[in-house]
Amino acid sequence: MSDIPVSNILFVSIALFFIGMYGLFTRRNLITMLMSIELILNSVNINFVVFNKYLYPEKLDGIFFTIFIIAIAAAEAAIAIAIIINLYRSHRSIDVEDASEMKY
Amino acid sequence: MNYSSYIALIPLLPLAGFALLGLFGRKYFKQSSGIIGTLLLLVSTGLALYTAYQYFFVNGKVDGVYQSITAIKYTWLSFSGNVSIDMGIILDPISVMMLVVVTFVSLMVHIFSLGYMKGEERFATYYAFLALFTFSMLGLVVSTNLFQVYMFWELVGVSSYLLIGFYYDRPSAVAASKKAFVVTRFADLGFLVGILILAYYGKSLDIKTLVENINSTELANITTASFFGISALTWGLTMVFIGGAGKSAMFPLHIWLPDAMEGPTPVSALIHAATMVVAGVYLVARLFPLFTLTQSTLNIVTFVGLISAFLAAIIACTQTDIKRVLAYSTMSQIGYMMFALGVSGYTGEAELGYTASMFHLFTHAFFKSLLFLGAGAVIHLVHSNEMKDMGGLRKYMPVTHITFLIACLAIAGIPPFAGFFSKEEILLAAYHSNKIVYAFALFTSGLTAFYMFRLYFSIFWKAKGPSMLVEAHSPSPLERDWGEAEGPISMKLPLIILGACTVIAGFIPFGKYVTSDGIPLESHFDLVFSIAPVAFGIGGILLAMWIYKKESERPSRISTALGGLYKTAYHKFYIDEIYMFITKKIIFNLVGRPAAWIDRNIVDGAMNGIAWTTGKFSAMIKGIQSGRVQGYALFFFGGIIVLAMIFLYLWK
Numbered sequence: 001m002s003d004i005p006v007s008n009i010l011f012v013s014i015a016l017f018f019i020g021m022y023g024l025f026t027r028r029n030l031i032t033m034l035m036s037i038e039l040i041l042n043s044v045n046i047n048f049v050v051f052n053k054y055l056y057p058e059k060l061d062g063i064f065f066t067i068f069i070i071a072i073a074a075a076e077a078a079i080a081i082a083i084i085i086n087l088y089r090s091h092r093s094i095d096v097e098d099a100s101e102m103k104y
Numbered sequence: 105m106n107y108s109s110y111i112a113l114i115p116l117l118p119l120a121g122f123a124l125l126g127l128f129g130r131k132y133f134k135q136s137s138g139i140i141g142t143l144l145l146l147v148s149t150g151l152a153l154y155t156a157y158q159y160f161f162v163n164g165k166v167d168g169v170y171q172s173i174t175a176i177k178y179t180w181l182s183f184s185g186n187v188s189i190d191m192g193i194i195l196d197p198i199s200v201m202m203l204v205v206v207t208f209v210s211l212m213v214h215i216f217s218l219g220y221m222k223g224e225e226r227f228a229t230y231y232a233f234l235a236l237f238t239f240s241m242l243g244l245v246v247s248t249n250l251f252q253v254y255m256f257w258e259l260v261g262v263s264s265y266l267l268i269g270f271y272y273d274r275p276s277a278v279a280a281s282k283k284a285f286v287v288t289r290f291a292d293l294g295f296l297v298g299i300l301i302l303a304y305y306g307k308s309l310d311i312k313t314l315v316e317n318i319n320s321t322e323l324a325n326i327t328t329a330s331f332f333g334i335s336a337l338t339w340g341l342t343m344v345f346i347g348g349a350g351k352s353a354m355f356p357l358h359i360w361l362p363d364a365m366e367g368p369t370p371v372s373a374l375i376h377a378a379t380m381v382v383a384g385v386y387l388v389a390r391l392f393p394l395f396t397l398t399q400s401t402l403n404i405v406t407f408v409g410l411i412s413a414f415l416a417a418i419i420a421c422t423q424t425d426i427k428r429v430l431a432y433s434t435m436s437q438i439g440y441m442m443f444a445l446g447v448s449g450y451t452g453e454a455e456l457g458y459t460a461s462m463f464h465l466f467t468h469a470f471f472k473s474l475l476f477l478g479a480g481a482v483i484h485l486v487h488s489n490e491m492k493d494m495g496g497l498r499k500y501m502p503v504t505h506i507t508f509l510i511a512c513l514a515i516a517g518i519p520p521f522a523g524f525f526s527k528e529e530i531l532l533a534a535y536h537s538n539k540i541v542y543a544f545a546l547f548t549s550g551l552t553a554f555y556m557f558r559l560y561f562s563i564f565w566k567a568k569g570p571s572m573l574v575e576a577h578s579p580s581p582l583e584r585d586w587g588e589a590e591g592p593i594s595m596k597l598p599l600i601i602l603g604a605c606t607v608i609a610g611f612i613p614f615g616k617y618v619t620s621d622g623i624p625l626e627s628h629f630d631l632v633f634s635i636a637p638v639a640f641g642i643g644g645i646l647l648a649m650w651i652y653k654k655e656s657e658r659p660s661r662i663s664t665a666l667g668g669l670y671k672t673a674y675h676k677f678y679i680d681e682i683y684m685f686i687t688k689k690i691i692f693n694l695v696g697r698p699a700a701w702i703d704r705n706i707v708d709g710a711m712n713g714i715a716w717t718t719g720k721f722s723a724m725i726k727g728i729q730s731g732r733v734q735g736y737a738l739f740f741f742g743g744i745i746v747l748a749m750i751f752l753y754l755w756k
Binding site: 021024025033096097099100101102103 | 729738741
C-alpha cells in the first residue's frame with residue numbers, strides 16, 4: 001500500500017471533486033445534483049483518510065472525521081430527498097430551473 | 105430627638121390619594137372621591153400640626169437654638185463620594201412652618217371644592233390632581249437635597265399645569281396652562297444651571313453639606329473663580345434665583361400668573377396664591393446662608409422683589425377681572441416677601457427681614473387663600489369674573505362678605521389683623537436697611553389697601569342689588585332662596601376657619617420660632633413706626649371708598665384724567681406685548697426659522713439622501729438575487745477560490 005505514491009491518491013480525490021463540481025453546475029435534475037454533492041463529500045473523505053495515513057499513522061483523527069462526514073452525508077441525503085419530494089408535489093417537477101421563485 | 109417615620113406619611117398620604125383617585129376614581133369613586141381626598145389630607149394636616157407642636161414646643165430646641173434635623177434620609181443616586189441625589193425630610197423652622205401652611209390651606213381648599221366643584225364631570229380627576237399637587241409641594245418643602253427640591257419643583261409645575269388646564273375644552277385655559285408651563289420651565293433652566301454651578305464648587309448636592317462646604321473650605325474657590333468678572337457663587341445663586349423668580353411670578357417672569365387664573369378658583373387659592381408661588385421665596389430662604397455671602401445677589405433679590413411689588417400693585421388698580429386683581433395682588437405680596445429677604449442679614453438684629461418674610465408668607469397664605477375662596481364663592485353665585493356683573497352682594501352673602509372684609513383689612517395692613525404685623529416687620533426691616541426700598545414699600549402698601557378695597561366695594565357695595573344679578577348670566581338667582589346663595593356649608597366653613605386664622609395669626613410671636621440662624625429673635629413693635637403704614641393703609645381705603653362705594657361717574661372720570669398712565673397700567677405695562685414681540689418677531693424669525701430650515705433641508709436632507717442612495721444601489725445589484733440555486737453555488741465557490749487565493753498568495 002505504501003508503494004502507491006500519495007500524489008496518485010490525491011489526483012483521484014481532486015478528479016472526484018471536480019467531477020462532482022461539474023455535475024453540480026451542469027445538471028438541472030435535483031437528484032443528480034444531490035449525487036454530485038455526494039461525490040464532492042467523498043473526495044473530501046479520501047483526502048482525510050490519506051493524510052491521516054501518510055502523515056500521522058499512529059492517530060485516528062482523520063478516520064473519525066470521515067465517519068462523521070459519512071453520517072452527516074446520509075442525514076443530508078434524507079433531508080434533501082424530502083425537500084425534493086415536496087418540491088415535486090408542489091411544482092410537478094424536480095428541475096432546478098423551475099424552482100426559482102425565491103428571488104428579489 | 106425621636107422623629108419617627110410618621111413624618112413621611114405627611115407627603116405620602118396625598119400621594120396615596122393621587123394614586124387611588126387617579127387610577128380608580130373615575131370608575132369607583134365618582135361621588136366619594138372628594139370625601140376620600142379630604143379625609144386623607146385631614147390626617148396629613150393632623151400629623152403636620154403634631155409635628156409642628158413637637159418641633160416648636162417639645163424637642164426642636166437645643167440650647168435655645170432651633171436645630172435643623174434630618175428626620176429621614178435615603179440615598180437614591182450616588183455619583184461620587186460626596187455628590188448624591190438623596191430623598192429625605194428635613195425639619196427646621198421654615199420647613200415645619202411650610203408643612204403646616206401647605207397642609208392646612210390645602211385642606212381648606214379640599215373642603216371648599218366639595219361644594220364648588222360639585223357636579224363637575226371630572227370631579228375625581230380634580231381631586232387626584234389636587235392630591236398630586238399637595239404631595240409635590242410637601243415634598244418640596246421638606247427636601248434635604250437640592251436635586252430633590254428640583255424634582256418636586258418640576259412636579260408642582262406639572263400639577264399646576266394640569267390644574268390650570270383643568271377646563272381643557274376652553275382654548276383660553278389651554279393657552280394659559282401652556283404659557284405657565286413654558287415660562288416656568290424657562291426659569292427652571294436657570295435653576296438647574298444654578299444647582300450645577302453650586303454643586304460643582306460646593307462638592308455636594310445636600311443642602312446642609314453644601315452650605316458648610318461653601319462657608320468653610322470652598323469659599324475661596326467659589327468666590328475667586330469668575331465668569332465675566334462675576335464670581336461663580338454670584339452666578340450660581342442668581343441662576344437659582346431666576347428659577348425662584350419664575351415660580352414666584354416675579355417681574356419680568358410674572359406673565360403666566362394672571363393667565364393662570366383660568367383654572368378653577370379653589371386651585372388659584374391653593375396654588376397661585378398660598379403655596380406654589382411662594383416656593384421661590386422658600387427656595388431663597390432655604391439657601392439663605394449662601395445668599396448672605398454675596399451682597400450683589402441679595403441686591404438683585406431686593407430690587408426684583410420691589411419692582412414686582414410696585415408694578416403689580418399699580419396693575420391691580422386697573423384690572424376688572426376680580427381674579428386677575430387678586431393675582432396681581434399675590435404677585436405684589438410675594439414681591440414684599442422677596443425684598444424682605446433681600447434686605448435681611450443672617451444673624452442678630454439684621455435677620456429681621458428673614459423672619460418678616462417668612463411671617464408674611466405665613467399670614468399671606470391665610471388671607472390670600474381666603475380672598476380667593478371668597479372670590480370663588482362670589483363667582484359661584486354670579487357666574488362671572490367681571491366686577492361690573494357684581495355689586496351689592498353683601499346682603500346675599502353675609503359670611504363671604506364678613507370674611508372677605510377681614511381678609512381685605514388684613515392685606516391692607518390694618519391692625520389687629522394678620523397682615524398688619526407681618527407687613528410691619530417687613531417695612532421695619534426695609535427701613536433699617538434701605539430708605540428708598542422703604543419709601544416704595546410704604547407707597548405700595550397704600551396702593552394695596554386701595555386696590556383691595558376697590559375690589560371689596562365693587563363686589564359687595566355699589567348698591568344695585570339683585571336686579572344686577574338677574575342681568576348677569578345666571579337665570580336662577582331670582583327664584584333662588586337667598587339663604588342658600590353662598591353655597592353649601594362646605595363652602596362656608598373654610599371661609600370661616602380661614603377668617604378666624606386671619607384674625608389670630610398675627611398674634612403669633614413669629615420671631616421666637618422662625619429665624620434664619622435658629623436663635624429666637626425678640627420682636628418689638630414700635631408704635632410710632634406703625635403710624636405711617638397704617639395711615640397709608642387707611643388713606644387707601646378711604647380713597648377707594650370715596651370712589652367705588654356708590655355707583656358714580658368718578659372711576660371713569662379719574663381714569664380719563666390719568667389718560668395714558670391708566671391705559672398703560674390697564675394693559676399691564678405692555679409686558680405681554682413685549683414678550684410677544686421678542687418671541688414672535690425676533691426669536692421666531694432669527695432663530696426659529698433658520699433652525700427649521702436647517703432641520704428640514706440639512707438634517708432631513710442628509711437622511712433622505714442616504715435612503716435614496718441605498719435604494720438606488722440595491723436596485724442596481726438586485727439582479728444577483730436571481731433565485732437560481734446553481735448561480736448561488738457558483739458565487740459561493742467563486743468566493744472560496746478568491747479567499748483561498750488571498751490566503752495563499754497575499755497573507756503568507
